[in-house]
Amino acid sequence: MHDAAEIKALQQKLTEEDSTEAFGQLYMAYMQHLLQFAKSIIRNHELAEEIVSDVFIRIWQNRKKVAAIDNLKLYLYVSTKNTALNYLSRHFRKQSLSLDEMTVNLSTASYNPEELLITSEAVKRIEHEIRQLPPRCKLIFKLVKEDGLKYNDIAQLLDISVKTIDSQMAIAVKKISSAIHFELKRTPRPSANH
Numbered sequence: 001m002h003d004a005a006e007i008k009a010l011q012q013k014l015t016e017e018d019s020t021e022a023f024g025q026l027y028m029a030y031m032q033h034l035l036q037f038a039k040s041i042i043r044n045h046e047l048a049e050e051i052v053s054d055v056f057i058r059i060w061q062n063r064k065k066v067a068a069i070d071n072l073k074l075y076l077y078v079s080t081k082n083t084a085l086n087y088l089s090r091h092f093r094k095q096s097l098s099l100d101e102m103t104v105n106l107s108t109a110s111y112n113p114e115e116l117l118i119t120s121e122a123v124k125r126i127e128h129e130i131r132q133l134p135p136r137c138k139l140i141f142k143l144v145k146e147d148g149l150k151y152n153d154i155a156q157l158l159d160i161s162v163k164t165i166d167s168q169m170a171i172a173v174k175k176i177s178s179a180i181h182f183e184l185k186r187t188p189r190p191s192a193n194h
Helices: 006-019 022-043 045-061 062-066 072-092 120-131 135-146 151-158 164-187
Strands: none
Touching: 006 022, 006 062, 006 072, 006 135, 022 045, 022 072, 022 135, 062 120, 062 151, 072 135, 072 151, 120 135, 135 164, 151 164
């Protein structure tokens, strides 16, 4: 993922130069995360792809205004959410979707057991605990840990309070750390006397 300065430079190039290269880099930086987010709302991979494509088509069509967007990541997430909810509203006459109804698939974390000094069993337990989180908690955990959104951005995106995000993250961390703690207690320490 690009840092904020790189994203701002890409936004500037897109606005001032109609740069297809800058557009492609922005697309590659955000597409996968937005696809997972749209899929958590729409529950259909093909439709999620269509929704994310629509969001990026609108970015290209309005490229002269892209440099003026302060937080492009948040803008893209909000656009994806709104496009998905509009789709649901039009096609299924469903006016709202509860956070608890969303399905969230987390990317497989790339843990290096040697670096983290934990066993592959602990990694499996962590991933299992993450999969077992309630839907709202899992979505918030994903947006914070995988997508790198700030609490304020998530609060605006999901129309919930920062306090709710904080409590959901506390639940996630507590469950995951209990899995790690259990594993560390079970794993015998290597003997210093070789």
